Amino acid sequence: MVESEMDRSAEWFQEEVMELLPDLLGAARSMGTTGADSEDAVAEAVALAWERLDDLREKVRFRGWIFRILRNCCLGRIRKARSRPETVSLDKEGNEGSFSLFERLHQPFLLWWSNPEMTFLDALLEDDIRQALESLPEEYRTVVLLADVHEFRYAEIAEALDIPIGTVRSRLARGRSRMQEALWRHAVDRGLRKPRSTSGNNPT
Amino acid sequence: MTRNRRGREQIDCEEAVRRLAEYLDRELSQASRAEMEVHLQRCRDCFSRAEFERRLKARIRENLHTDQVPQAFHERMKTLVEGLGE
Incomplete structure (x- = not known):
């Protein structure tokens, strides 16, 4: 890169990184x-991203690209900290992605002034939500986090995690389902809801 | 999928529930999104479900998203990126 081009790239890179x-x-x-390991992983990923900036073909894909680098940095650190890496075998699990909080809560024939779904949402605590997310296996947690907290598009998640877009969809469905199940359990534990063995209404 | 009197395709509740996540994630095509919106205007149960899922998603983001990073880390990263390209 010539000097002025390098300056422009550095300036653009700095702005993008600080915003993200x-x-x-x-x-x-x-x-x-x-803790400090999270901060070190980000610093490592940013330094690596700068070194590899020429590999980034389109600037609009920067977010997915740098998250992919970050994920690899995090996995490397986790592997070092543990004797064995977490196994990735969740995509073929069956009979998941079907827990629905709405179906647990919804009562179609209630009068207009009673809305158990919205009452439930109002009663949720930040800790309930945080714990529900943290209870997910890493493969699901990361996809839910990128989609629901950081508002990534499916294509960006696919790029960040180096997985097919179909896998993004299935992990997202299963992750959200598990998260809703965890929120339901928190609500039952806190006495906000009574356990119910069957789901509510079925779609017509 | 059925057709209305004008021959336009209409989705049923099962299809609406299947598409709901992608609808809320704004991942549906324009045509698919339009079909979904027609269904939601006509089906109270699916509308309630969509509204619940939309609010739950917003609640998760509100609670877990933060724009704050520790000041010392911010300074460290600022120094790091400002030193790039030198």
Whole structure:
């Protein structure tokens, strides 16, 4: 790169990174790193991204691209910290992605002034939501985090995690389902809801 | 999928529930989104479900998204990126 081009690239890179910093740190934490290790993973990913900037073909894909680098940095750190890496064998699990909080809560024939779904949402605590997300296996947690907290498009998640877009869809469905199940359990544990063995209404 | 009197395709509740996540994630095609919106205007149960899922998703983001990073880390990263390309 000639000098002025290098300056422009550096300036653009700095702006992008500083804007994404809260998302990068949040993602590193959710990917299983903690404390100073999360910060070190972000710093490592940013330095690597700068070194490899020529590999980025389209600037609009920067977010997915740098999250992919970050994920690899986080996984590397987690592997070092553990004797064995987490196994990735969740995509073929069957009979999942079907828990629905709405079906547990919805009562179609209630009068207009009673809305158990919205009452449930109002009663949810930040801790309930955080614990529900943290209870997910890493493969699901990261996809839910990128989609629902950082508002990534499916294509960006696919790029960030280096998985097919169909896998993004299935992990997202299963992750959200598990998260809703965890929220339901929290609500039952806190006495906000009574356990119910069957789901509510079925779609027509 | 059925057709209305004008021959336009209409989706049923089962299809609407199947498409709901992608609808809320804004991942549906324009045509598919339009079919979904027609169904939601006409079906109270599916509308309630969509509204619940939309609010739950918003609640998760509100609670878990933060724009704050520790000041010392912010400074460290600022120094790091400003030193790039030198």
